[in-house]
Amino acid sequence: MNTITLEVNGHLHTLAVDTRTTLLDALREHLGLTGTKVGCNHGTCGACTVHIEGRRQLACLTLAVAVEGRAITTIEGLAAADGTPHPMQAAFAEHDALQCGYCTPGQIMSAVACVAEGHARSDSEIREYMSGNLCRCGAYPNIVAAVRRVAEDAAVRHVAAA
Amino acid sequence: MQPFTYLRPASLDEALHAASEPGTSVLAGGTTMVDLMRGGLAWPTRLLDISHLPGLADVQTDGPVLRFGALARMADVAENETLQRAYPALVESLQLAASQQLRNAATLGGNILQRTRCPYFRNGVSDCNKRVPGSGCSAVDGEDREMALFGTSESCLANYPGDWGTALAAFDTAVELRSAAGLRTVKFSEFHLPYGEDPAAETVLRPGEIVTAITVRATPAGRASTYLKVRDRQSYAYALVSAAVALEMEGDMVTSARVSLGGVASKPWRSPEAEAALTGRRLSEAVSLEAGEAAFKGAKPRRQNAFKIELGRRVVARAALTAAKRI
Numbered sequence: 317m318n319t320i321t322l323e324v325n326g327h328l329h330t331l332a333v334d335t336r337t338t339l340l341d342a343l344r345e346h347l348g349l350t351g352t353k354v355g356c357n358h359g360t361c362g363a364c365t366v367h368i369e370g371r372r373q374l375a376c377l378t379l380a381v382a383v384e385g386r387a388i389t390t391i392e393g394l395a396a397a398d399g400t401p402h403p404m405q406a407a408f409a410e411h412d413a414l415q416c417g418y419c420t421p422g423q424i425m426s427a428v429a430c431v432a433e434g435h436a437r438s439d440s441e442i443r444e445y446m447s448g449n450l451c452r453c454g455a456y457p458n459i460v461a462a463v464r465r466v467a468e469d470a471a472v473r474h475v476a477a478a
Numbered sequence: 479m480q481p482f483t484y485l486r487p488a489s490l491d492e493a494l495h496a497a498s499e500p501g502t503s504v505l506a507g508g509t510t511m512v513d514l515m516r517g518g519l520a521w522p523t524r525l526l527d528i529s530h531l532p533g534l535a536d537v538q539t540d541g542p543v544l545r546f547g548a549l550a551r552m553a554d555v556a557e558n559e560t561l562q563r564a565y566p567a568l569v570e571s572l573q574l575a576a577s578q579q580l581r582n583a584a585t586l587g588g589n590i591l592q593r594t595r596c597p598y599f600r601n602g603v604s605d606c607n608k609r610v611p612g613s614g615c616s617a618v619d620g621e622d623r624e625m626a627l628f629g630t631s632e633s634c635l636a637n638y639p640g641d642w643g644t645a646l647a648a649f650d651t652a653v654e655l656r657s658a659a660g661l662r663t664v665k666f667s668e669f670h671l672p673y674g675e676d677p678a679a680e681t682v683l684r685p686g687e688i689v690t691a692i693t694v695r696a697t698p699a700g701r702a703s704t705y706l707k708v709r710d711r712q713s714y715a716y717a718l719v720s721a722a723v724a725l726e727m728e729g730d731m732v733t734s735a736r737v738s739l740g741g742v743a744s745k746p747w748r749s750p751e752a753e754a755a756l757t758g759r760r761l762s763e764a765v766s767l768e769a770g771e772a773a774f775k776g777a778k779p780r781r782q783n784a785f786k787i788e789l790g791r792r793v794v795a796r797a798a799l800t801a802a803k804r805i
């Protein structure tokens with residue numbers, strides 16, 4: 317067992333983990349943060365997408381011991397302190413960008429990063445840069461619409477601020 | 479997954495010292511390693527996490543040699559504006575690989591050390607000479623649609639899956655390897671081994687060695703280059719066939735050509751045959767298709783993968799025409 321301290325959603329958690337524990341298992345099994353989903357556990361589906369130091373990565377291919385000292389954000393950490401949903405969460409609801417909802421936390425974490433990276437400038441670019449998130453329900457058209465909406469709003473705010 | 483001790487060295491010297499202990503494997507982005515360990519395909523007793531080491535992620539694009547630190551992340555290098563302008567084939571090979579989540583974690587050094595996606599190797603149970611030397615190759619009488627056409631043997635038909643490695647093969651590339659004993663540099667063309675008698679041996683990397691950098695000799699052919707990848711689906715899949723082409727031209731005359739193939743060989747595969755078919759010729763659609771034809775002349779198809787020959791012929795041709803437009 318290794319004792320490690322993980323910074324998740326701005327809080328420090330000290331936990332005893334086997335070195336084999338993935339970040340995904342640490343979040344779900346040790347910290348009770350079950351918003352991050354287990355899909356394939358092989359890096360192929362994107363359900364476990366979280367942000368590590370602001371970059372989207374896959375929790376199922378990340379060892380918990382390897383991210384000690386790095387800031388992690390999960391879907392639970394996205395809303396504002398007063399509970400107001402993140403604009404991407406609101407856009408997914410507004411555009412009906414889900415059916416069963418299983419892939420949705422991963423989609424939203426990926427989508428927030430996609431916009432922040434500047435890779436949401438067209439529908440085809442959104443499709444390409446969101447291709448690491450699979451949706452068994454096929455909600456893709458509405459997911460693209462939600463991402464585009466947030467990207468456009470961000471662009472408008474950018475122009476207004478300039 | 480077998481239990482292991484996790485090590486996080488503070489310096490390269492410390493890492494090289496620790497790497498020399500038996501049972502040690504390197505962890506970089508982990509996108510291959512964690513999966514291999516979970517699947518029982520790698521079983522280090524000591525995992526040496528080099529991802530936090532300073533200084534190994536630098537990328538230099540000016541001067542006579544491009545230098546990529548082994549820990550540079552695929553996603554970051556894909557955004558490098560100098561490379562986008564001067565070496566589009568390298569950038570495209572990164573942009574078209576994996577997904578952005580994986581590219582954010584995956585390093586260039588780990589990338590060239592990724593292992594085949596052959597299902598008989600990955601499933602952990604089929605006969606596979608790579609996994610259990612001497613057990614046989616299940617693909618010989620099995621599903622061979624994804625298997626290689628070049629550099630195979632009856633001992634192993636597996637495919638090298640990497641895109642970045644395929645693009646690197648079109649350039650004068652070298653790999654810098656460090657160990658406690660010092661530095662050695664290996665030509666990229668000699669870094670991977672074709673899967674011959676001993677398919678378990680895939681690279682010349684020795685125990686205790688760490689890849690510290692990949693270098694590419696600067697060339698004007700970088701600008702007129704492209705990486706074309708054809709997949710079963712539009713994105714986020716390994717190549718059925720891919721090709722990198724880099725050209726130097728005078729008018730429409732090709733004065734120098736580099737061509738490499740992916741998805742079809744046991745290692746990043748340069749095609750001198752396609753290069754010869756382009757060099758000294760005025761580039762046209764017909765000439766580009768001749769180059770594609772030449773590239774696959776020596777192919778050894780099996781029952782289900784012969785389609786890659788016609789597909790590959792067109793991929794090489796299209797890549798050559800695209801590269802030429804970038805002069």
Ligand SMILES: Cc1cc2nc3c(=O)[nH]c(=O)nc-3n(C[C@H](O)[C@H](O)[C@H](O)COP(=O)(O)OP(=O)(O)OC[C@H]3O[C@@H](n4cnc5c(N)ncnc54)[C@H](O)[C@@H]3O)c2cc1C
Nearest residue numbers: 359506507508509510511575576585587588589591641689
């Ligand atoms: C779902 C999925 C899809 C993918 N799709 C593609 C694709 O389309 N195209 C493509 O090209 N790749 C693809 N990949 C592979 C991916 O690009 C590689 O897994 C990644 O590049 C490996 O880099 P890493 O830093 O994560 O390496 P790690 O997983 O950390 O290491 C990989 C191997 O290299 C060794 N190693 C790593 N760095 C060093 C070093 N500096 N010195 C010595 N040894 C080292 C490790 O010991 C290990 O054996 C995909 C992977 C997944 C999981």
Ligand code: FES
Nearest residue numbers: 355356357362376
């Ligand atoms: S659970 Fe991590 S990518 Fe599928």
Ligand code: FES
Nearest residue numbers: 415417451452453
């Ligand atoms: S909403 Fe069901 S998997 Fe995407």
